[in-house]
Amino acid sequence: MDILLEVKEIYKSFGGHEVLKGVNLKVREGTIHALIGPNGAGKTTLLNIINGLESPNRGKILFQGKEITSTPVEKRAKLGLARTFQLLEIFSGLSVLENVMVALYAQRPWGMWKSLILGDLNKREKEIKEEAERYLEEVNLLHRAKEEAQNLPAGEQKLLEIARALAINPKILLLDEPAAGLNNRETQLLGETLRMICQKRGVTILLVEHDMDLVMRISNFITVLNFGEILAEGTPLEIQKNPQVIKAYLGEET
Amino acid sequence: MKLILKNSYLSVLLFYLLIILSGFLKSDPYFVTILIFAGLNALSALGLSLLMGLAGQISLGQNGFYGLGAYLSALFALNLNLPVPVALLLASILTSILSLFLAVPALRLKGHYLAVATLGFGEIVYLLLNEWGPGGPSGFGNIPKLSLGSLTFESPLSYLFLVWTLFLIAFLLAQNLANSTYGRTLRALHSSETALRTLGVNLVSLKVKIFFLSAFLTALSGAIYAHFVTFLSPATFSIFYSVLLLMMVMLGGIHSLWGAPLGALFVTFLPETLRPFKEYDILLYGLILTLGLIFLRKGLLYPLQKGLKKWISF
Amino acid sequence: MELFFQFLLSGITVGAIYALIALGFNIVYNTTSILNLAQGEFVVLGGLVMWYFLEKLHLPYGLAFISTLLISGLISLIMERLTIRPLIKEADPILLILITIAFSILLRGILMFLFGKDPYGYPPISEGAPLLIMGAVLQRQIIWILVFVLLTMLFLYLFFNQTMLGRAMKACALARDAATLMGIKTSQMVMLSFLLSGLFAGLGGILITPITLMEYDRGPLLTIKGFTAAVLGGLGSNWGVMAGGFLLGILESLMAGYIHSGLKDALALFLLLLILLFKPAGLFQSAEQARLRKL
Numbered sequence: 001m002d003i004l005l006e007v008k009e010i011y012k013s014f015g016g017h018e019v020l021k022g023v024n025l026k027v028r029e030g031t032i033h034a035l036i037g038p039n040g041a042g043k044t045t046l047l048n049i050i051n052g053l054e055s056p057n058r059g060k061i062l063f064q065g066k067e068i069t070s071t072p073v074e075k076r077a078k079l080g081l082a083r084t085f086q087l088l089e090i091f092s093g094l095s096v097l098e099n100v101m102v103a104l105y106a107q108r109p110w111g112m113w114k115s116l117i118l119g120d121l122n123k124r125e126k127e128i129k130e131e132a133e134r135y136l137e138e139v140n141l142l143h144r145a146k147e148e149a150q151n152l153p154a155g156e157q158k159l160l161e162i163a164r165a166l167a168i169n170p171k172i173l174l175l176d177e178p179a180a181g182l183n184n185r186e187t188q189l190l191g192e193t194l195r196m197i198c199q200k201r202g203v204t205i206l207l208v209e210h211d212m213d214l215v216m217r218i219s220n221f222i223t224v225l226n227f228g229e230i231l232a233e234g235t236p237l238e239i240q241k242n243p244q245v246i247k248a249y250l251g252e253e254t
Numbered sequence: 255m256k257l258i259l260k261n262s263y264l265s266v267l268l269f270y271l272l273i274i275l276s277g278f279l280k281s282d283p284y285f286v287t288i289l290i291f292a293g294l295n296a297l298s299a300l301g302l303s304l305l306m307g308l309a310g311q312i313s314l315g316q317n318g319f320y321g322l323g324a325y326l327s328a329l330f331a332l333n334l335n336l337p338v339p340v341a342l343l344l345a346s347i348l349t350s351i352l353s354l355f356l357a358v359p360a361l362r363l364k365g366h367y368l369a370v371a372t373l374g375f376g377e378i379v380y381l382l383l384n385e386w387g388p389g390g391p392s393g394f395g396n397i398p399k400l401s402l403g404s405l406t407f408e409s410p411l412s413y414l415f416l417v418w419t420l421f422l423i424a425f426l427l428a429q430n431l432a433n434s435t436y437g438r439t440l441r442a443l444h445s446s447e448t449a450l451r452t453l454g455v456n457l458v459s460l461k462v463k464i465f466f467l468s469a470f471l472t473a474l475s476g477a478i479y480a481h482f483v484t485f486l487s488p489a490t491f492s493i494f495y496s497v498l499l500l501m502m503v504m505l506g507g508i509h510s511l512w513g514a515p516l517g518a519l520f521v522t523f524l525p526e527t528l529r530p531f532k533e534y535d536i537l538l539y540g541l542i543l544t545l546g547l548i549f550l551r552k553g554l555l556y557p558l559q560k561g562l563k564k565w566i567s568f
Numbered sequence: 569m570e571l572f573f574q575f576l577l578s579g580i581t582v583g584a585i586y587a588l589i590a591l592g593f594n595i596v597y598n599t600t601s602i603l604n605l606a607q608g609e610f611v612v613l614g615g616l617v618m619w620y621f622l623e624k625l626h627l628p629y630g631l632a633f634i635s636t637l638l639i640s641g642l643i644s645l646i647m648e649r650l651t652i653r654p655l656i657k658e659a660d661p662i663l664l665i666l667i668t669i670a671f672s673i674l675l676r677g678i679l680m681f682l683f684g685k686d687p688y689g690y691p692p693i694s695e696g697a698p699l700l701i702m703g704a705v706l707q708r709q710i711i712w713i714l715v716f717v718l719l720t721m722l723f724l725y726l727f728f729n730q731t732m733l734g735r736a737m738k739a740c741a742l743a744r745d746a747a748t749l750m751g752i753k754t755s756q757m758v759m760l761s762f763l764l765s766g767l768f769a770g771l772g773g774i775l776i777t778p779i780t781l782m783e784y785d786r787g788p789l790l791t792i793k794g795f796t797a798a799v800l801g802g803l804g805s806n807w808g809v810m811a812g813g814f815l816l817g818i819l820e821s822l823m824a825g826y827i828h829s830g831l832k833d834a835l836a837l838f839l840l841l842l843i844l845l846f847k848p849a850g851l852f853q854s855a856e857q858a859r860l861r862k863l
Contacts, residue, residue, distance in 0.1 A: 051452060077454030089449040091442040098438050105435045106453040112436060112463045119430025128435060168453055312662055359845040366603050369665060370795060371844040374837040377792060381834040493788065497669055504666055537681050540674025544651060547667050 003065075004029040004172055004204050005050065010059035012045055019045050020056070021228040027172070027221075032198050032205045034215045037225035038248075043208045044086055046225070047174050050206075051083050052076045064171075077106075080171030084161035084178060086208075092150035096141060096160055099149050100132035103167035135163045139193055154181035159190070166197065173197070175207040179214050187211060191218045216240065224248075262429055269515070270422045277414045286410040288526055290482065293417035294475045296518035299502045300424055301471030303514040306503055308432055309464045310444040311361065312369045314496045315376030316472045321383050321491030322349040323473030324480040328397045329388070331481070338400045338481055346474040353469035354462065361461040376496050384488040393487025400481045413482050420478075421515070424471060428511050440464065472499075505546050570703030575825040576818060581710050581779065583817020584717045585611070588772035589794025590801065590809035591720070592765030597803055598741035599754075599761040602664045606647065606672035608791030609679070610766050614640050614773025615782030616679060619688040629693065637770050644766020647671055648759055672787060679784045692778035713775045717810075720768065724806055737761065789833065796840040802850025811852050 007025035011018070019042040027033045035043050048054040050061055052073035061069045068076055091099050105128065114122060136142040139159040144152060149160060158178050165173055178194075179187045191214050197203050209215050215222060215236070222239045224231040232242045239245055273293070277286050298320060305311050327345035330336045336344065360371040388394040400407040400416070407413055431437045440460065442450055447457055480486055498521060506517020524542065528535045589607055596604045617639050621632035651667045692709035699706045727734035739750070740757040748754055773782060793816065801812020816836060824832040843850065 053448065053452070073451045074454050074456055077452055083452055085449070089446040091438075091449065092445045093441055094438055094445075098435070101435050102439045102442050102450075103453050105439055106450070106455045109455075110436070112431070112467070115431050115434035115436035116427045117430065118434075120433050120435075122434060125435060164449075164453070306662070363844060366665070367799075367844055369603075369662075370799065371841060373792070374796075374840040374844070378834055378837045378841070381831065381837070385831060385834070497673075500666060501670070504663065534681065535677075537674065537677030540670060540672075540677045543670040544667065544674050547663065547670050548651060548654060 002029045003027065004063070005206065006060075006062040007046070007050065008060040008062065010046065010049060010056045010061070012042070012049060012054070012056050019228055020049075023059075023225070023228070023230055025223055025230070025233075027204060027206050029171075029204050030198065030202055031220040032194060032207065032218050034219040034222045035206065035208045035225060036210070036212075036215060036222060037231070038227070040227070042228045043225055044176055047083065047176055047206075047208060051081060051174055077168060077170075080169075081174065082165035082168050082170035082172070083174035084158065084165055084176055086176040086180070088154070088157050088161065090149045090157050090160055090164075092148070094149055095145065096147055096149050096152065097129070097132050097136065097145040099160055100135050100164050100167050101128050103164045104128040104131055107168045132167065135167050138166070138197075139163045140189065155183070155186050158182070159193075162193070162197075166201075166203070170203060172204040172206060175205060175209075177208055177210060179209055179211040187214055190214070194218055262433075263426060266422060266425050266429070270418060273418050274415065277411060283410050286414055288523060290410060290413050290417055292519050292522035293414070293421055294479055294482075295499065295502060295522050296515040297417065297421045297424060298472040298475040299499055299506070299514035299518045300421070300428055300511065301468030302499055302503050303506075303508070303511055304428055304431070304471075305464055305468040307508040307511070307513065308437060309440045309461060311461055311465070312365070313372040313465070313468065314369050314493070314500065315356070315372035315374070315379075316468070316499050317491050317493055317495040318376040318379035319349050319353060319469045319472040320476040320479075320495055321379055321488070322352065323476030324486055324491070325383060325387060326473075327477035328394075328480040328486055331398050332396065338398055339402060342400070342474065342477045342481070345477045346470050349473035349476075350466050350470040353466060357462045357465040357469075358458065361458055361465060373493065373496070376493055380488060380492050383491060387486075387488055389487070391488060393485065393489075395485035397480050397484040397486065399484060400478070407481075413478075417478060420474070425511065425515070432511060501543055501547075505543075571825065573702045573704035575821045577704050577706060577710065579818035579821030580814060581713060581817070582776075582821065583797075583814035584713045585772040585776045585790075585813075586793050586797040586817050587717060587810040587813025588720065588768045589790060590798040590813045591724075591806060592768045593794055593798045594803060594806055594809045595761045595768075596765045597798075599737060599757050600652070602652065603668070603795070604762070604765065605665060605668045605791055605795075606675060606787075607765065607769055607794055608787035608789065609672045609675045610640050610644060610769035611773040611776070611790050612679060612782055612784060612787045613643060613675070614770030615777035616683050616688055616773075616784070617770075618774045618777065619690050619782070622690045623688075633774060636774055637767055640770025640773075641763045641766040643675070644762045644769075645759060647675075647766075648762035652758070652762070653755070672791070676784060676787055683784055685784060687781040687783045689777060689781040707779065709775070709778050716771060716775060720771070721807075721810070728806070733760070792840075793833075793836055796836045798850075799840060800843055800851060802852045805850075805852065808850055808852035812850065815851070 003026050005025075005027040007023055010020050010023045012020040023046060035046070037043055045054065049056050052068075052071060056069070059069070060067055063076070063079060063081065068079065071079070091102060094102065110122070110124060133142060133145065136145055139162055141156060141159055141163060144156065149157065152160065158181065162173070162175070162178065179190055182190060194205060194207070195218050198205050219236055221234065222236055223233045224239065224245050226248055231248060232239060232245050234242070273289065277289050280286070298316060302313065302316055305313055323345050326348055327341045330341035330344055331338050356372070356375050360368060360375075363371055384391050407416060439450070439455065443457070443460070450457060476491075502517035502521045503513055504517070505520060506513030506515070525535065525539060528538050531538055589611060592607050592610070593604065596602060614636055618632055618636040621627045621635050622629065625632075627635065651671050652664065655664060655667065692707070693712045694708050696708050698708060728738050729735070736752045737757050737760060739746070740752055740754055776782075794813070797813035797816040798809040799812070800816055801810065802808035816839070819839070820832050820836060823835045
């Protein structure tokens with residue numbers, strides 16, 4: 001299996017406080033890779049660095065073998081990195097369907113002048129509407145298509161973010177706590193959805209999560225990040241048996 | 255088969271006909287002149303509404319584009335002897351291109367900083383016009399009126415027709431934009447620029463194009479102004495104009511394109527109604543604006559919009 | 569050489585006023601994230617009201633001085649109560665900026681109504697022949713201006729570092745939510761910041777009018793200059809904005825003296841644009857510092 005994403009010796013500090021201390025990570029193509037660790041361990045920061053929203057103080061990020069450490073966020077999206085957010089960043093003021101349509105526009109944009117003259121009579125509008133509906137169906141949100149995105153419960157907003165991220169046809173999907181705010185049934189559904197995305201669409205998934213059940217159930221690999229340093233890495237079985245992990249982390253989770 | 259003539263188009267058409275009719279029926283030329291100014295302001299305010307309401311940016315420097323459009327068009331007609339329609343278009347396009355020099359660096363800024371960068375730009379243009387414009391602070395005249403071939407626009411009614419027809423066309427196009435996914439992408443700028451970036455959208459390009467459009471509309475408005483009043487002085491193009499335009503958009507209602515014409519009508523006619531109050535006029539003006547902003551936060555349109563929700567789209 | 573010092577002096581003089589305006593801007597901005605674009609009007613207010621107390625009511629200088637400061641601060645407070653307070657939860661910065669602009673028009677209208685369009689002046693703090701320093705003419709009022717600016721700086725230092733109230737304001741500026749959780753009433757801090765900025769702007773007006781006279785419509789240009797100074801020095805830092813004020817004044821004066829006086833106002837704006845476009849954090853603080861202030 002090829003290494004799709006590689007994180008090499010990433011260091012990051014904020015105003016004197018070192019958040020990431022020499023993190024190394026390899027994500028294999030076509031897998032679901034989970035990143036777990038206590039709060040404040042630096043997981044979101046790492047995602048931000050992979051995604052391009054923040055720059056590391058030291059280290060490299062490699063995607064498909066090529067270095068992208070200084071590539072801007074927008075370019076990384078075009079290369080095939082998509083993500084969702086811990087603190088929701090849906091487009092409020094737009095409907096659920098429109099949220100995904102914007103992503104589809106972003107993937108294959110057209111000019112302002114075309115919209116000025118044609119408005120929504122533009123042929124592409126019909127195409128992306130139908131395509132957006134298909135993505136919503138994949139995350140079980142089609143019945144919400146016409147509703148205002150900000151009126152959805154948090155759990156469904158997270159699903160919307162996933163649909164939106166998928167719409168740009170990524171090779172890897174970076175998910176930041178997608179199960180937060182979901183009940184058991186919803187989490188089950190999320191797990192199935194993620195597994196399907198990975199298997200059917202071949203999208204690699206790197207997910208930051210606290211829900212251990214979900215993580216153990218769907219991940220192929222798990223990396224444990226403990227206060228900026230990698231504590232352990234391996235398959236779910238290996239991690240469950242790792243004494244250091246149990247001591248530092250798993251024992252405190254319910 | 256989609257209906258080309260939609261509710262939203264119909265309501266603009268109705269509004270347009272109302273304006274033109276009132277101009278024809280009330281034969282007082284003074285009234286018609288104010289209505290023309292309202293139309294010029296509406297055109298300019300539409301540009302600002304697209305920039306602010308749709309794309310969520312701010313510009314306090316529209317007076318710069320207004321002035322450049324006016325001065326350039328006048329000079330093209332006077333000194334280069336270009337036919338007025340050509341001068342109008344050329345001046346508007348040139349001003350919009352110049353706006354890019356401001357837009358590209360400035361739109362990387364947000365909120366207050368963007369406001370002040372555009373404010374600074376507008377003020378610089380004013381000062382330059384004042385210092386180096388023909389006639390300096392006193393301005394210059396003899397600007398030719400608009401003429402298309404052998405048809406010369408002389409009467410106020412002809413300008414009324416011209417200005418509001420241009421507005422109609424611009425408004426229809428603007429509605430198209432707002433109702434498209436492009437327009438929705440612009441609206442997404444309000445809620446999450448970060449998310450847009452992670453989807454691969456080039457934010458600067460998006461913002462710059464709308465800025466260009468808004469500069470074009472304002473410059474066009476200025477150019478027509480020049481050929482209507484046939485006399486220009488820098489005082490018309492001070493920062494006060496930018497503030498006024500902003501008031502129009504805010505009072506009219508920023509959430510809808512209709513805010514531009516409604517706000518323009520309100521703010522343009524307001525000083526006229528205050529004229530009889532002499533020394534109180536600035537005071538009352540400021541008072542009405544302040545109260546208007548505090549209480550009509552969502553704009554004049556909001557109460558209207560709630561009732562007529564089906565008929566008026568964005 | 570004497571010419572240079574002359575320009576330098578007039579630059580420092582007007583720079584001092586810009587520094588005071590910029591300071592007012594900064595204090596309000598720090599606690600509220602609002603740009604009070606009515607700031608310049610309070611300078612005008614200071615000058616005109618001082619004239620009224622001094623020349624119309626014939627109050628002794630000191631009493632007129634203090635009364636004017638109080639009025640200036642009071643009106644600023646009224647502005648906050650009536651226009652900002654009800655809307656601060658709204659959080660739309662554009663609306664709030666516009667309100668300050670609308671209020672500035674209102675205030676200007678009131679001033680025009682009360683004082684008309686004529687320029688007003690009154691005697692400086694101490695009469696007497698101007699001094700001659702290095703060939704440059706130094707009016708005594710200029711020394712007073714510098715004295716008051718130094719007093720202001722002293723006040724700033726003591727207030728923000730040594731008093732509970734000042735430290736509370738600082739906390740509010742740096743982390744509003746945390747400050748609220750610690751029991752600091754942010755609404756009081758906002759009021760206080762408007763009061764202070766009104767005082768400082770009024771002070772500027774009182775001090776500069778004997779030299780330049782004052783008219784009802786000076787406000788907007790002063791606001792822009794004050795803001796330019798603030799951005800130049802670095803919004804967020806009291807010392808930075810004051811330094812920016814002096815810098816702007818000096819540059820302007822040198823420009824007017826050596827190059828072209830008609831364009832000296834344009835210089836301010838051009839500088840503003842350059843700074844905003846290339847170093848928005850200002851000259852006297854780093855980008856990191858500005859970001860940490862959440863600008």
